[in-house]
Amino acid sequence: MSKRGFWDVMNTLDRRIIFLILLICVTLPLLLNVGGEIPPTAPVERAYDAVATLEAGDVLLVSIDFDATSAPELMPMLRSVLRQAFAKDVRVIMLGHIAIGLPLGHMALEEVAAEYGKNYGTDYVDLGYRPGYIAVMIGMGREIRDFFDTDYQGLRVDDLAVMDGVHSYEDIDLLFGFEHGAVIDYWVRYAQARFDQRMAFGTTAVMAPDAYPYLQSNQIEGLVGGLKGAAEYETLIGHPGLGTRGMPAQQWAHLLVIGFILLGNIGYFVSRRNRG
Amino acid sequence: MGSPVVMVIGTWLAGFLTLAILSFLYKDNPFYKLAEHLYVGVSAGYWLIYVAFFDVEPMLIDTFMTETGVEKWLILIPGALGLIMLSRWFPRTAWLSRWPIAFTVGIGAGLGITANLQGYVVPQVEATLIPLSGWNLVSLSNLILIVGVVTTLLYFYFSKPHKGVLGGAARVGVVFIMISFGASFGYTLMARISLLIGRLYFLLHDLLHVLD
CATH class of the missing domain: 1.10.287 (Helix Hairpins)
Structure with a gap:
């Protein structure tokens, strides 16, 4: 030729x-x-450290803001964060702003909770979805029950021990959001800026460049970007998964x-x- | 989790739909169309059921039925605005939908302006006011960040022709913008490959059991 x-x-x-x-x-x-293992970078280490500061009985709010289209990237990091939290006996409260993605979050929550012998209602809860995320985010600064008076299956949150003493952002020690879109902007602008809520995020690789300014300005405490970020997080918790396997x-x-x-x-x- | 039989059927169905979607890479075909339409239909149906039974019923109908005070009647206002939004379906009454839209836009603008200033503009400006002290890597990094911000802003200054000093700064700004585009493209590529990895892992691990 x-x-x-x-x-x-x-x-x-x-x-x-x-x-x-x-x-x-x-x-x-x-x-x-x-x-083999993927060495962690500083943004992922900062996210890991944010969860590591939590103590037994502290409250971790997990926000599921993705759906099936981003699951391969975000599910591995969600599982890793849940493993780290449950290993420290941290209370986990899950909610979400993408209704169609919540079953994915719930699946990971049940799977990891079972690994650590955690009980629904005592150690963790899935509050589900409420429309109008800005109103929900601002309203949660006053009283979570104004929007989530029941969990995803209609149980009253006041009857669930995991919600004891949890009323607003003041009672939430860390928010960890899993994002495939602009909801991260709203969390930062409404929950962090107004209520000084501590927060870290796992994002799709597409979203990561948009989230870095928040990390640079210390508005968020850590950032796990894409499948590589998930692999780094798996290295940090010593539990390899799809992130490590896919690298x-x-x-x-x-x-x-x-x-x-x-x-x-x-x-x-x-x-x-x-x-x- | 469902029964083992349901799980197996679900896995095979997911495998078939994955292959049907991927078959589009060869060429458009009826299997792809089927999977695409199923996805759209199931998503829409899920949203409808979720919003109806987890939001409208408990937050609107149940609240109206159980509340006794002024809240019982206040809840009718968002309910009415929601119903008025449906007037868009009928050309003669479509104008009514401007009221709930105006309400939404007003709320959005009011909240957005303060939130953007408080949660984005001010913290980002603050994060750009960083020290340049001494000859070290931190100062160099800070200098690059400051030069990048300033020259990029100058690139978007169109009140004067981009000549002389302004032109030179704008050209430097373009370089920063291009680097930013490159980083975004690299991350986007990583995201797309990750999705492929996720699907192939599912096919090889969950469906075919050839991965441990």
Whole structure:
């Protein structure tokens, strides 16, 4: 094949061939289970430290602000945070602002609670969803029961021991939100700025660049970004999961894309020179 | 968690739907369309049921039935505004929906202005007022941040032509903006690959049991 022919072929390559190569690149590392622990970065360590400051009986508010479209990134970090909290006998209160994602959060909550022998209503609760997240966030600064007088299955929160003495942000020691959209902005602007609520976040990789300014300004205490962040958190709690397992595949795929970008650019310039 | 049989059926159904969606990468086909329509329909149905039985019923209907004081009647105001919103379906009464929309916009603007100032503008300006003391990496990092903020702001200053000092600063600002775009693109790529990893892990681990 001539030099010109090669680059012409590359420039007109059927994109399905690229998809196939990417599929192989992601599948092989998963099957071979190569790689190891991912060293944690400062933003993730800060998030871990924020949860680590909690003591037995303290209250961790977990906000599920994602749905199935972001589950592969956010579920591993949600499980890790719940493991860290339950291991310290911290009370966990879950709620969410994306109704369709709450069952995912509930699934992880039940799964991890069972690992640590925790009981619903005593050690943790799922308050569910209420519409109008700004009103909910501001109202929770006064009285949580104004919006969540019952849990997700209709049980009165006053009958649940886990809610004893928990009325507003003053009674919540840390908020950990799992975000795939703009809800993080509202948490920061309404709960942190108005009520000085301590908070850390796990976000999708897409959202992470938008969240870094909050970390730099110390409005949030930590940030876990994307699957890599989840892998780092798994390293910190010593419990590898999907994040750690997926990192080699992530690395191979990134190298492949970098290669394609270089190849595409070289091909473009070579073709232009040959034409002109 | 359901029974084992339900779990197996659910896993196989999820596997089929995953493959149906991924089949679009080859070309559009009826399996993809089926999965896409199912997703839209199930999502809409879930929202409807959730909002009706977990919000409208307990927060509006039950509150009206059980409250005795002034709250019993106050709850009718948001209820009425919600019903008026439905007037958009009928062209002759569509104008009525402007009232609840105006109410929502007014609340949103009022809350948003203070929240943005208190929770975003002021803390971010404060976070940009950082020390440049001594020759060390922290000062260098702070300097880069300050130069980045100032030159990016200057790029968006359009009241004077971008020539001379302003032009030079604006060009530096563009470099920072491009770096920001690059970081966003890199993160976006990572996110998309992560989603693929999640689905492949499901297929290989939960469906085919070839991963430990």
